[in-house]
Amino acid sequence: MKDFGFDGNCDKFPVGMAYVPWQQFDKICDNLEEGFRDGTIFPELNKPFTGRRCVKC
């Protein structure tokens, strides 16, 4: 499995709980119509389906 090399900071967090990193607002997408079709104006949250069929309509 690919190691994304996260610096393991989350291992210092208290155990017995789960954490989602805070989104840091950088910018919204340049092409708003494309953001609308993709389902988000935040490029870092855009995680499209890449399986078989309907990859890009």
Add this chain to the structure above:
Amino acid sequence: MLSQEGMRMLNDISIVDFVLVDLSLYLDTHPFDQEAMEYFNHYVRIKNKMSRDFSMRFFPLTTDQAESKKEWRWGTAPLPWEGEC
């Protein structure tokens, strides 16, 4: 059936409103983000104007835009789930 121009205006309203929705959820969890608030304020003004213009020319999008004279404009407006096909 809505004209080409009406469809284009409705498409633009959908895009701007979507920006507002995505920004409002972000602001719900980041209530002090100034930059996001500025974007929101900018687009909310645009959306309100576009929505009013659309409802005057084509059909009301909300009941508060549905001032009517001879025919109940809200009731006779198209049903959005029927599509254009």
Add this chain to the structure above:
Amino acid sequence: MWSYERRLQFPVNIKEPNAQLAQAIISQFGGPDGELAASMRYLSQKFATPYKEVAGLLNDIGTEELGHLEIIGAIVFQLTRNLCMEEIEKSGFDKYYVDHTLGIWPQAAGGIPFNACEFQSKGDIITDLFEDMAAEQKARSTYDNILRLVDDPDVCAPIRFLREREIVHFQRFGEADREDCSKSAIT
């Protein structure tokens, strides 16, 4: 309270009916990981939420999910519009047709009717938020499965949109949970 805006959040214009696909997609209307379940889950949980910001988020996402319910309803409606009897029989849609004709009724693809057992409102904000994060992942998974079954771009476009919304909602619930965990201790 709610007001209605007379447009779909994302347009649905399907040219080709497809009863078989409709039977799968109806799961996102009335199924356990579908939009109605999502909406009712969040709109129920909001009342017992101790923090205003989190209650506000539940309300906003619950409201958006009602709009998504409408999109899925429009997709199933347009996929089954004007079907001929031969198509209804051949596709296996006859079992649904006999009880609902071409009406839209909230059920899962396997036939289980929508019911409140499909969600929890535990009254514990940390529990509820993890329930919500799991719900968003289950919905995203269901959309992955639907995308594997679809090759019609008219259907693909709204489904891809709805799938991405689940990912964004997951992030927001996760952030709300970070807020709660920093304010409350589990006792």
